[in-house]
Amino acid sequence: MPEGTQITADDHGNVTVTYPDKSTDTIPGKDLVVKGNPSDQPSTKPSDAHQITPNVPGDKVTVADVNQLTEDEKDKVKENVNKADPDLPQGTEVTVGDNGDVTITYPDHSTDVISGADLVAKHDQATITPNDADQQGAKATSQGQPAVKAAGSHRPRRQASCHKLGIKHRLGQR
Incomplete structure (x- = not known):
């Protein structure tokens, strides 16, 4: 709507739109107002x-x-x-x-x-649990790689390539 347009409604629901050039349009209330039970109306409750x-x-x-x-x-x-x-x-x-x-x-x-x-x-990297590391530690450390200690733990924590888990171990830091 053009700037300066005014919209008014009367007691019967009729709406008058007055444009800046003073021309008007009127929309009858029967086209805008619906009688009925409010529960029949669309909900305005957020989804x-x-x-x-x-x-x-x-x-x-x-x-x-x-x-x-x-x-x-x-x-x-x-x-x-x-x-x-x-x-x-x-x-x-x-x-x-x-x-x-x-x-x-x-x-x-x-x-x-x-x-x-x-x-x-x-699923290309997973951490070996301390129990797994104990069971596999001899093989993993025999490859000459240093074990990485987990903070607050006396057992080493190692990483292994999941698809090779149980066959080869790749040691490294997280």
Whole structure:
């Protein structure tokens, strides 16, 4: 509308638009006002997605291929999301895409999406637990590589290439 346009409404719901050149348009109230029960009117309540901010799980799921998750990997991602958000409304659906993207569909059909980049990591490095290190320590240290000690621990912590775990060990610092 042009600057200086004025809009007025009368007691019957009629709206008059007065333009800067003093010309007018009138919209009859019957075209603007609807009688009926307020519960029959569209809701102005914000959607569930606008009211809820989903939590991103702290731990990423390690996967073989970040672009093509297996059903087991998808189940782990879904489990992590559900654990991070135990208070989602009843009837909320959590689905995981092939790339790890999670779509949260609320009962009102609004949605939130969490990027797979925040939920999954490529399975090319994993930390060996202290028990694994004890069992494999002789082989790992026999390769002439120094062991890395975990802070506050008397046992060495090592990293191994997951796809080679149990066959070869690659030692390094995190």
